[in-house]
Amino acid sequence: MTTSERVLTGERADLAQTLTLHRGFLRQTVQGLTDEQAATRSTVSELCLGGLVKHVATVEERWARFMVGGEEAMQAEPLDWQNAFRMTEGETLSGLLDRYAEVAARTDELIGTLDLDTAWPLPQAPWFEAGATWSARRVLLHLIAETAQHAGHADILRESIDGAKTMG
Template sequence: MSEKTDLIAMLARQRGFLRHTAQALTDEQAASRPTVSQLCIGGLIKHVRGVEESWLRFAVGGAELMNAGWEGQNWEDQHRMLPGETLDGLLEDYEETATKTEAIIATLDLDDEHPLPEAPWFPPGAKWSNRFVLQHVIAETSQHAGHADIIRESIDGQKTMG
């Protein structure tokens, strides 16, 4: 297998864990916040999709392109289900993003680097390679799949593993 194939397979695995947490939930359950956290499963799926799209735009065109698509959205709305949003719709959107991501990865040079956007959490002048960007997307997806697993267990006891 190639490195790109491995990265795509690992990202698909982590996406699968996240999607598993949403199995057989109603929209109301997917939007619920059964823990002290403000996170909900639908909101996590929505957030992870947005983050994946943002970082893939970065891989293609750098920091300037990265923030395209976030205009007019506030931070909280990126993490919750809004009126009119459905779990099925969010999962369809996430699948569409996965398809686009895999097509983009096929075209990337993993060694290409871009300067990171200016932000207090990035060192000044730092750059990330496309390889590191993909590893970051995998880690972000995995972390949020774990959050979703805790939320799902709080809803009805279902666990992704175990």
């Protein structure tokens, strides 16, 4: 039985619904854009809308692996930091959104099945407290915050492209 067939209740439902809401804001922000618009750096920032979709999908995918297998699983695939926030040759907005939907479906399955108390030590990084451990629950809260933050960034970028506003 998949999460979409399972009825989530309580904490799991709250986590899933909130993450879905913020994913939806991000998807809504890029609706109707051409690939050229999605790849446009519309502010002085290096960010573009397609790059934000790509980044959020990559981050969610990596944290989902962390929830299952810790740092080793999270870092099992190399990360292209140089191109993490931009659309590269051959990438399309449609393709990036499809990948994001696939990642979201796998994360949603974890929300419905994983013991939310499963915890792993965080990777060593200056932005993490040394020796800290995060539960799957804490990772999901982080994903919600990350997705919401980037949906807000996307709204600013979209407004600077064509004046459209998702959240205003």
